[in-house]
Amino acid sequence: MKAIVCPQYGSPEVLQFTNLEHPIPGDYDILIKVKATTVAVADTRARAFNVPPQVRIPARLALGIFKPRNSILGVELSGTVVQTGKLVTQFKVGDQVMAASLKKFGAYAEYICLSENDTVVLAPKNISLVTAAALTVGAQTALHFLEKGNISRGQKILVYGASGSVGSYAVQIAKNIGAEVTAVCSSTNTSKIKTLGADHVLDYTSPLFHQQLQVYDTVFVAVDQLPFSACRKIIRKGGTYINITNPFPTPQQLWLSLTGKMNLILAENVPETKDYLQRIKTMVEAGVLIPLIDQHYTFDQMIEAHRYVDKGHKKGNVVVTLD
Template identity: 55%
Template structure:
């Protein structure tokens, strides 16, 4: 089979299209013929080993000190079940599925084995493989954090980075939960965020949301580019601050936790099961959640796709289409 591999950390050019051994499912696994995958910000960070200094050592232990332990990236996918292990009960050959492969990576390949009890679900019937592949990380992340905030109908939620993958889903899911949503994004993305249901949009290139005098029950930092002090200024006394990009709190965050009633929830992994994907599938099929795709690349264009995402200006998601044409690569 074809796979995108990398044997050293570095720029997009370290990614190479090569032949790899086709995996075989164990007793509790399914073998998925991958139809589409994505390029996420996390793929970029892992490939280039760009992590916060405070997280450097544990990241090296997890990912590999001198070179990557896992040589094929890709954290979300959609495809068709080709075969199943003898103990698998939830899926059968021919099922169309979408899944997160965040733990072991490996979505940048024509085939991927996944445990049947992991974050995998039947693909929503009303969308393409490309759209389905763009749900398991961004949408699941947004849902996980918004659930942590225990949003009540009528509460005010601000999403900073509302045009990115997590942000576009956060706007829609917060609206579904009954919130009044303000999205913060750049000038070129204002209409996009409005179209997703945001009640108000703020262009961060022309105004600072914290100077508008508004306060929010929840502030969702989806891209790691806002000022923490600005967020605290605009967060209500008993409000909740969500940040998907910071794994460990700095001094100011720790001080805020100790001296205020504001709740801070930082970067953490969502549960590795199918519950969230099943819920998101229902939202998509009910027309309550749409997938924003910025660009689509062929499997062979993975380097260009990584270059584009690395610029940090993608709208929603960037997807990779996997064509199975039996061509040989070295």
């Protein structure tokens, strides 16, 4: 099978095209012919070992000390089941599926083996199989943190970084819950974000940006470029601060949390569950959740796709097709 391997940490140019034997499914495994994958931030960070200094030692142990432990990257995928283990009951040959593989990676290949109990579900029927590849990690992340923040109908929520993968899903999921959503992005993305249902869209490059901010029940930071000093001013007393990019609280944040003045939710590993993915599928089929696709690349353009994501300006998701 064709595959792309990452034999060492580094720039996109370390990625190598190769041919490997396709995996053989075990008794409880399904063999998926991959239709599409994505270039997620998790992939570019694993490739470049781009992690905060505070977590470099545990990250080395998790990702690989001298090179990526999982040489085939790729955490999101969609495809078709082509073989099942003899004890598989949840899927059959011919099923079109989508999956997340944050722990194992492995989607940058023509075939991947996953357990039927992994984070894999039937793909939504009302979108293309290629588009479904972009549904798994970003949407699960948004859903996890919004639920942890107890977002409810009628609350006012600010989503900073609304044009990214997680941010664009957070806007839609919060709106579906019934919150009043203010989305923050650059002027080039405002029209796209308006189509996702945001009640208000603010341009962070505008000189009037800080004057346009109100007081919110929750501030959801999907891109860590809004200083906490600014966030504190716009979160009501007892409100919630969610930052999905930074796991380390400052002394001020800890004090506000301990004294009950603010609920503090910081970055953490998002549990991969079928339940999350099944609920995301249901929202897509109900027409309340739409993947925001920025760029499409072919498999032989993977290095170029990584270069694009490395620039840090992707809008939504970057999808890579294998055929």
